[in-house]
Amino acid sequence: MMTLLRERVACSLAERLDQAPHPVARSADAGCPGSRGAARAKMAVDGLDLWYGDYHALRDVSLEFPEHQVTALIGPSGCGKSTLLKSLNRMNDLVEGCRLEGTVSLDGHDAYRSVSVADLRRRVGMVFQQPNPFPMSIYDNVAFGPRTHGVRRRDELDEVVERSLRAAAIWDELKDRLKKNALGLSGGQQQRLCIARALAVRPEVLLMDESTSALDPLSTAKIEELVGELRRDYTVIMVTHNMLQALRVSDRTAFFLGGEVVEAGPTDGLFTSPVDPRTADYVAGRFG
Amino acid sequence: MGSRSRSAASHSSVAPLRRRASSLLLRGLAYAGAAVTVLTLGSLVVFVLVNGVPHLTPSLFSGEYTAQNVSLVPALAGSLLMAGAALLLAVPVGVGAAVYLVEYARRGSRFVAFVRVTAETLQGIPSIIYGLFGMLLFVSALGWGLSLASGACTLALMVLPVIMRTAEEALLAVPDAYRQGGFGLGAGRLRTVARCVLPSAAPGILAGVVLALGRCLGEVAALLFTAGTVAQIPDFGGSGALGLLDSCRTLAVHLYVLVGEGLHLDEAYATAVVLLALVAGLNALASAAAKKMRKGSAL
Numbered sequence: 001m002m003t004l005l006r007e008r009v010a011c012s013l014a015e016r017l018d019q020a021p022h023p024v025a026r027s028a029d030a031g032c033p034g035s036r037g038a039a040r041a042k043m044a045v046d047g048l049d050l051w052y053g054d055y056h057a058l059r060d061v062s063l064e065f066p067e068h069q070v071t072a073l074i075g076p077s078g079c080g081k082s083t084l085l086k087s088l089n090r091m092n093d094l095v096e097g098c099r100l101e102g103t104v105s106l107d108g109h110d111a112y113r114s115v116s117v118a119d120l121r122r123r124v125g126m127v128f129q130q131p132n133p134f135p136m137s138i139y140d141n142v143a144f145g146p147r148t149h150g151v152r153r154r155d156e157l158d159e160v161v162e163r164s165l166r167a168a169a170i171w172d173e174l175k176d177r178l179k180k181n182a183l184g185l186s187g188g189q190q191q192r193l194c195i196a197r198a199l200a201v202r203p204e205v206l207l208m209d210e211s212t213s214a215l216d217p218l219s220t221a222k223i224e225e226l227v228g229e230l231r232r233d234y235t236v237i238m239v240t241h242n243m244l245q246a247l248r249v250s251d252r253t254a255f256f257l258g259g260e261v262v263e264a265g266p267t268d269g270l271f272t273s274p275v276d277p278r279t280a281d282y283v284a285g286r287f288g
Numbered sequence: 289m290g291s292r293s294r295s296a297a298s299h300s301s302v303a304p305l306r307r308r309a310s311s312l313l314l315r316g317l318a319y320a321g322a323a324v325t326v327l328t329l330g331s332l333v334v335f336v337l338v339n340g341v342p343h344l345t346p347s348l349f350s351g352e353y354t355a356q357n358v359s360l361v362p363a364l365a366g367s368l369l370m371a372g373a374a375l376l377l378a379v380p381v382g383v384g385a386a387v388y389l390v391e392y393a394r395r396g397s398r399f400v401a402f403v404r405v406t407a408e409t410l411q412g413i414p415s416i417i418y419g420l421f422g423m424l425l426f427v428s429a430l431g432w433g434l435s436l437a438s439g440a441c442t443l444a445l446m447v448l449p450v451i452m453r454t455a456e457e458a459l460l461a462v463p464d465a466y467r468q469g470g471f472g473l474g475a476g477r478l479r480t481v482a483r484c485v486l487p488s489a490a491p492g493i494l495a496g497v498v499l500a501l502g503r504c505l506g507e508v509a510a511l512l513f514t515a516g517t518v519a520q521i522p523d524f525g526g527s528g529a530l531g532l533l534d535s536c537r538t539l540a541v542h543l544y545v546l547v548g549e550g551l552h553l554d555e556a557y558a559t560a561v562v563l564l565a566l567v568a569g570l571n572a573l574a575s576a577a578a579k580k581m582r583k584g585s586a587l
Contacts, residue, residue: 094471096395121474128472132465135488144483145473194469201473 039066042235043088043205048102050083052095057083059259070227070236072246075256081239085207089124090117122149125203129210131190133182138174141182141193145201160200168196169226188219206230208238224249243283247271255279336564340557348558353519358552360559363542365521370538371504373440374447379497382451390459391481407449418446419510427514436522437532439515446510447500454496458489491578498574505567508540517545539563
């Protein structure tokens with residue numbers, strides 16, 4: 001495992017020879033520009049504390065998510081990475097006894113106070129761990145979001161459905177059976193359909209919560225490739241258990257432990273020269 | 289215990305034999321249980337058919353009930369009207385309550401637990417108590433008299449907990465992933481429930497409605513006190529909505545009265561055949577509908 005990881009790191013670095021080694025940012029200055037130059041922060045959390053009842057799930061988390069980059073959140077189970085993801089589009093509102101302090105911002109505006117929930121969730125889409133297409137046709141699945149936000153005209157919906165399925169790289173597979181029930185698709189197809197469904201409302205940010213962990217390796221590879229393309233138009237924030245996936249796909253990585261950000265920065269730097277010994281242990285596979 | 293496990297270890301051929309014997313015994317019991325169930329139902333149906341079918345004469349369906357010709361048409365109409373009206377009242381309220389309990393109320397709240405216990409208790413109350421309550425409230429206090437309206441309201445109260453509990457179970461069985469998917473796209477709770485949750489719960493809800501329908505069609509005790517036994521079709525033509533205040537009898541009540549009078553036992557059997565056919569037919573219709581719904585949602 002370790003040697004494999006080292007090789008992957010080396011490969012990854014070789015591919016990016018043009019990039020100088022980065023000084024690794026600690027959580028305090030995690031917002032430094034990423035590996036792709038001075039991208040502005042699309043989303044940011046500042047001093048975020050979150051409780052589920054008495055359980056203190058996130059502790060003083062501050063992170064920035066640069067526009068048109070893929071940020072990976074890694075860490076062992078229960079470290080708070082999914083919790084952080086869910087607080088970015090207020091899915092935590094649905095959890096009983098969830099309370100949070102600090103700010104989450106989208107384009108510099110407070111996501112909890114100056115944006116409506118419906119609008120926030122339209123602009124910050126989400127793809128879940130388990131593919132969750134609705135029990136309706138493929139077409140209706142993709143059209144669900146646009147219809148929710150008031151699109152009624154047939155030609156407009158047709159256009160959105162095709163565009164979204166193309167963006168999720170699944171149009172060619174599904175174009176002849178748009179009227180078929182979505183639950184008849186394979187797991188990998190379902191997940192790409194869910195990505196298409198999320199893209200149909202023209203989000204600006206896409207949250208992916210371990211979206212490949214329920215899929216086979218081939219489907220995973222397809223989705224990873226897709227994520228690489230999506231960064232051109234969207235800002236992607238993904239939670240992953242798979243460090244190699246973070247390494248393959250992401251521009252920046254944040255390492256979580258016990259509800260805190262231990263270290264965050266450009267992915268290559270974090271994996272090759274971690275500053276914090278706990279990060280070094282984790283990325284070397286010594287725990288987690 | 290210790291000796292048994294030792295014997296099982298040393299005489300390894302004995303244990304499988306014993307296990308086989310007990311498995312044979314269990315299998316026998318299971319078959320016997322199934323056979324008793326099927327035979328009971330089968331003999332009941334055969335008994336009713338043998339005694340009833342020969343007496344299914346055209347005069348039974350003549351429309352007008354007289355002392356000489358105990359036509360069952362008024363009772364058939366009464367059954368359909370009574371059950372239809374009761375479900376019309378109970379289904380929206382029951383499903384609405386279930387939606388509130390599952391989708392809107394705080395999960396694990398005391399209120400939800402209280403409502404659930406109440407509904408379960410109500411399900412266990414003998415129907416004659418509902419009849420008594422219906423008589424006091426609808427017949428006397430509200431002054432509706434022995435009528436279709438009083439009977440239907442009483443039946444509605446009786447089947448409300450059945451519908452509510454089955455709808456609640458059906459909603460609880462819907463994966464949270466559908467809700468998250470809906471909310472995650474910016475849909476509100478109403479749209480998420482109406483478009484993502486209810487459609488996949490519909491077959492389960494329908495099963496509860498069928499159960500309730502069966503109870504409505506089979507009920508006698510509660511109706512004797514509230515709807516009376518007048519063998520006529522409520523007069524909606526002549527008196528409009530006031531027909532709701534006419535007394536009428538359902539097939540089950542008709543059957544009970546015929547047997548009680550003892551003058552028309554053959555016609556009572558024939559009525560039983562019609563009632564059986566009605567229940568079987570409506571059940572078949574409902575399961576066909578459920579199948580269609582599942583097909584729409586799962587294939």
